[in-house]
Amino acid sequence: MSLDTVKHATETPDVGQPWAELGLKKDEYERIREILGRRPTGAELAMYSVMWSEHCSYKSSKVHLKQFSEKKPDSDAMLVGIGENAGVVDVGQGYAVTFKVESHNHPSYIEPYQGAATGVGGIVRDILAMGARPVAVVDPLRFGAADHPDTKRVLPGVVAGIGGYGNCLGLPNIGGEVVFDSCYQGNPLVNAGCIGVMKHEDIHLAKASGAGNKVILYGARTGGDGIGGVSVLASETFDDTKPTKRPAVQVGDPFQEKLLIECTLEVFAEKLVAGIQDLGGAGLSCATSELASAGSGGMRVELDAVPLRDATLSPEEILMSESQERMCAIVEPDKVARFLEICEKWDVIATVIGEVTDGERLEIFWHGEQIVDVPPRSVAHEGPTYHRPYARPEWQDALQADDAAKLPRPASSRELREQVLKLVASPNQASKAWVTDQYDRFVQGNTVLAQPEDAGMVRIDEETNLGVAIATDGNGRYAKLDPYAGAQLALAEAYRNVAASGAKPLAVSDCLNFGSPEDPAVMWQFAEATRGLADACLELGTPVTGGNVSLYNQTGDVAIHPTPVVAVLGVIDDVTRRTPIAFAEEGQLLYLLGDTREEFGGSAWSQVVHDHLGGLPPRVDLDRERLLGEILIAASRDGMVDAAHDLSDGGLVQAVTESCLRGGNGARLIVPDGLDAFTFLFSESAGRAVVAVPRSEELRFTDMCGARGLPATRIGVVDGDAIDVQGEFSIPLAELREAHEATIPGLLA
The missing domain is CATH 3.90.650.10 (PurM-like C-terminal domain)
Incomplete structure (x- = not known):
């Protein structure tokens, strides 16, 4: 098959293209043609398909998410807010802390171990890309009914993946949740969070500026695992009745990631990096387009320079691959040699794959032939915006009228005692030690509080005992009854947990897990929860610094409970005084x-x-x-x-x-x-x-x-x-x- 170059695409406007198979809608495909003034090449179509997916573009949610900026409370602590890899807050003494929560729900159902493991790996790289050393992880988890046979498949695999990856990285797992409910039966929620620490002057941003600066891809080789990956997988509904697009789940290598972390921190320490981006969802498509979009120029990339694990990969597959343990750095020419030297020291493969230009286009070449010529913002930041219809579901009134106050209560002290024992032994209230004992909670020696405490807490300065605490909470049952109040209750509980440990709540990250946005009832739940969370953050003075939206969490027409998970970060001056x-x-x-x-x-x-x-x-x-x-x-x-x-x-x-x-x-x-x-x-x-x-x-x-x-x-x-x-x-x-x-x-x- 001949290469689909930009020249060829211009000359063959009527060639049929698999836009629908790649998850694009007809009007989206037509919009791409309008932007380019021609049909896209195969490589361009691949890039737009993953970057305009629900997972990457937030096309159904961003009209609601803007409330987090519009209603943002004044906060002296906020250093970096929404729009970067992770938010950053000032915690005093010259320290900054970055934190974020994201989802890896769909991959973890298909392949529990690797789905959960790469969820940890991805969030850790987000934190690393901000310039911080990752110091702890948390994992809010939700599974189907505790006694369902498939829970025995999913839960142990997810827990082993989180523990296996995080333990190998040497990161303590200090918090999270384990919740069981039949609504998550075909769609477990595997959310992962990470905290990183740095000095104020060490903050890095994802942008490519400075014509002539080199684009360096470093870390693992690019393979066929995760082609399309979470960007496609998390942008559609599972269906019990017919086959569905289920791309290969990414395969993680925590030892490679550990080398990548230490290598990256060393190049940061020597001030060798002008901009940086991790490769997660949408892989190289995301990294190149976002870096160029956020910078002041264009970018030229030689795609055939990308180190591969599989030499048979096509350009489209290389651009869509979500292989793990990869980063993309922008480096000034006179610093490239030292950058590559440090990578070699850490046994990390590093390759110059392009450079920043003084133009306005992202141009990608394959063996000298141009296969991509696009405005980078159109790929990374100017995707579709949907004003999805939403409406309060017809069943909501009846649900709220079915008051729990009418339920029979214990008629005697003996029955009261029996119900107490039944409650504390129930799967959601029972001890989660079987899970948390598989995580190393105290590696690095700075963990002050960990499960089953109200909040996880780590010391970040050994001389002054300055520390930070984090709690993640969410109650899908509350949110099903009232999404607005349910989101506020999630924030309130996480806020309360942090305060109970003795730390002052500072800021919020969130992971908003909902069903299909094409269902007006689900979209109403999302709109109400987002409004509730934004209003509550404004009132409590805790700005949202970033987070994640995970939609299409349903099987067929059965959606999960609306599940906004809220992480609150707090600071404590002296961890020896924690509670x-x-x-x-x-x-x-x-x-x-x-x-x-x-x-x-x-x-x-x-x-x-x-x-x-x-x-x-x-x-x-x-x-x-x-x-x-x-x-x-x-x-x-x-x-x-x-x-x-x-x-x-x-x-x-x-x-x-x-x-x-x-x-x-x-x-x-x-x-x-x-x-x-x-x-x-x-x-x-x-x-x-x-x-x-x-x-x-x-x-x-x-x-x-x-x-x-x-x-x-x-x-x-x-x-x-x-x-x-x-x-x-x-x-x-x-x-x-x-x-x-x-x-x-x-x-x-």
Whole structure:
């Protein structure tokens, strides 16, 4: 087959092209022809198809995402915001921290190990590309029903992939979630996050400027794995009834990535890089077009110079390949020799594949023949924008009217006790140690808090003990009931978790997981969740620094619950003053902070005991969340509390169980006046936490709460070897531990 050059494309305008097979719509193909003034070459068509995919172009979501910029709160901490590989915030002492959460959902269903492993690899390279050393990862995960046979295939593979890749990189895995729900049966959510640390002056951006500067591709050779990859795969719906486009999932090599990290940090240290971009979704198509688009000139690339693992790859396949462990750097000519020398030292293949030009075009050649001549912005930043129709689904009113308050409640103390045990043993509330024990949480020696704590925390300066904390949260059940409130509750919980650890929340990254944007009901869910999150971030003063949208998460016409996952990053001046969740000493006084109401819509109790989803989620009070956060941070800093645990899924009894088991001590609880035991134990009212206060600090702590107007109710004491709800029941810790810890290993045996 003869090469489809730009000249040939100009001379043969009527040649048929496989635009539909590549995922383009007819009007999109016509738009490409209009931009170019001719039909695209095969290579150009390949580039536009992956870069204009839903995954890369955000064509259905960007009209809503602009709210994160329009409603952005004033923040002295924000250094780099939306639009770069990852956001960057100032954490003091000259340090900057970059963080981001992304998805690798579809690949992880097809090939759980490699899909999850390369999800970790990709997010780590995003952080590296900002100029930072990656210091920790997190992994919010969602799977189908815990007892479904396919969960036994997907979950162990995903966990092994995350652990295998992250452990080999020497990065501690300090946080995340594991959630089970049948709505994720054919579409698990594998989100991955990473934190990186650098000095302010070391921030790097993805742009190609300076005519004559060289374009260097370095890292692994380019292969046939992942051709089209996540860019195509994440831009369509799985279908049980017919074959679907399922490109080869990328194959990861963590040892190659470790070399790439150290090599990149060394070239950064020697100031050899003028611009840099990792190769993730859309591979070289993305890296070349985005670098050129963000720069001040054009770019010429010799594609046949790209080192290959498979010599039979066509130019189109090379441009679409999403082979892992690759980066693209812009380097001044007099620094190229030293750059290549450092790459050779680290046994990293590096090749000059082009240069920055003083033109305005991205030009790509194959053995001397021009196969691409495009305006780079048209590929990278000026793709389609869809104003998808959206409408509140007809079933939403009935769902909200099906109030969980109508469900039968325990009729006796014995039944109440049975339901507590059933709750703490349920897959979503049970111990996730089977998962987290496969991750190295303490490598590098700077992990301060990790699972099952409220937030992960790492020290970033060994002399001053400056540290950062991160928490990721999301509740698809809440968001199904009310997407606007559900997104705000996700933010509130992550914010609360960070504050409970003693860190001050600073900024947000998000991963917005939804069904097909072609469904008006799903698009309404997305629009409402985005609006809710933007409004809440503005009110809490936590700007969104970046993130990811993952659409088409459904099989056939069955969509997942709308699942906005929110990551909150916080800073703590001294990690030695952090607050753990464990009730570690007898005699500590237990205080419940916040107001408890009869709120059971979307609750763990309604799911576990009644398999019910209906009603309204807990009420959101962002002023209360901010006040609670301030109290928790001050109490941690001033030594007024020994332990703190936020209240969320499962309510007070779940939090107390986790804190007791973590510390090895029991608790005697007294139901406060005005509450019944059931509501006291199982309500999921937001804006609450339970704290353990040393007796010597009780007066100071309660005075602070009273002065600030935060309800603080003494509900018991750390004591004994059981959870004893006075006048109701007692459960020995040994019985609770067995119930809590046996579930996940039993399901996966």
